[in-house]
Amino acid sequence: MRNPTLSGRHTPADCEANYNLRARHPDALALMSDWQRHSASAREALEHVADARFGDTGDERIDIFPAARRDACAVMFIHGGYWQAGDKRDVSFVAPLLVRAGITVAINNYALAPGASLDTMVAQTRKAIHWLHRNAARLGIDANRIYVMGHSAGGHLAAMMLTAHGNENGASAPVRGAIALSGVFDLVPLVETSINRALGLDAANAARLSPARLARHSTAPIYTLVGEGETAGFQMQRTLLGGQWRDVHHLTAVAGRHHYNILDLFREPGNPWLNSIIAVARGESSLGIE
Numbered sequence: 001m002r003n004p005t006l007s008g009r010h011t012p013a014d015c016e017a018n019y020n021l022r023a024r025h026p027d028a029l030a031l032m033s034d035w036q037r038h039s040a041s042a043r044e045a046l047e048h049v050a051d052a053r054f055g056d057t058g059d060e061r062i063d064i065f066p067a068a069r070r071d072a073c074a075v076m077f078i079h080g081g082y083w084q085a086g087d088k089r090d091v092s093f094v095a096p097l098l099v100r101a102g103i104t105v106a107i108n109n110y111a112l113a114p115g116a117s118l119d120t121m122v123a124q125t126r127k128a129i130h131w132l133h134r135n136a137a138r139l140g141i142d143a144n145r146i147y148v149m150g151h152s153a154g155g156h157l158a159a160m161m162l163t164a165h166g167n168e169n170g171a172s173a174p175v176r177g178a179i180a181l182s183g184v185f186d187l188v189p190l191v192e193t194s195i196n197r198a199l200g201l202d203a204a205n206a207a208r209l210s211p212a213r214l215a216r217h218s219t220a221p222i223y224t225l226v227g228e229g230e231t232a233g234f235q236m237q238r239t240l241l242g243g244q245w246r247d248v249h250h251l252t253a254v255a256g257r258h259h260y261n262i263l264d265l266f267r268e269p270g271n272p273w274l275n276s277i278i279a280v281a282r283g284e285s286s287l288g289i290e
Helices: 012-019 028-045 088-100 118-134 153-160 203-208 232-244 261-267 272-281
Strands: 049-053 061-065 072-078 103-108 141-151 177-181 222-225 248-250
Touching (some): 028 088, 061 118, 072 088, 088 103, 088 261, 088 272, 103 118, 118 141, 141 153, 141 272, 177 272, 232 248
Parallel strands (some): 177 222
Antiparallel strands (some): 049 061
């Protein structure tokens, strides 16, 4: 299987094989059902604010799981789903161990394709992160220690916050850094795949919305993480981002994990990759950087 690259040396068949993950992982729906079950348990166990409004539309809602201490660092987690599926309530399970580590967790929603464009999703993500910063004091968050983190499509949206697309009223996204798990940073390889049926991207729009093809407008670092079992395309995605931007830190690939079960690390106390994420969010020396 050839790797999709910025030079364009890839075929539609290559890209379909690299990025059609439901076909590659037939257990994906079962895994996501487990996410929902664990997420329901997390919401029952943790004090939280559900569906806080950061905008006027029904999609512009965010859940806040506060840490016990005031002035906590915070992570805003963005769910995946190839920009056309998923919901913030599906990934509440990422919160408990982060909250236990003293990190406030915010999980935002955004509108989905085909009803919404990627431009809308990026704008809503920008709105959410700036809202979180403006409301940090009343939420018990240290406004200077907010990270944005996402999985898959959420990793793309997190990285976009470090470009001009994250700017509001001329100010860069107010984040200390970004963390992208199995992120997509070059969208051009998706244009001729089945994934694009709902997205409706052409090559020009895909390039315009690809962090690996854009200038960086924030000095905040970004940390990337993939599973060892990711496709060659997803392995290449973070290489492409590192080739475009400085201050890209690649955490060691997660042993024995693929695109979906990589998120299990958020339910594993003492997991070394989770410890690395916690260290990054708390401003400590991160572990396991390649």
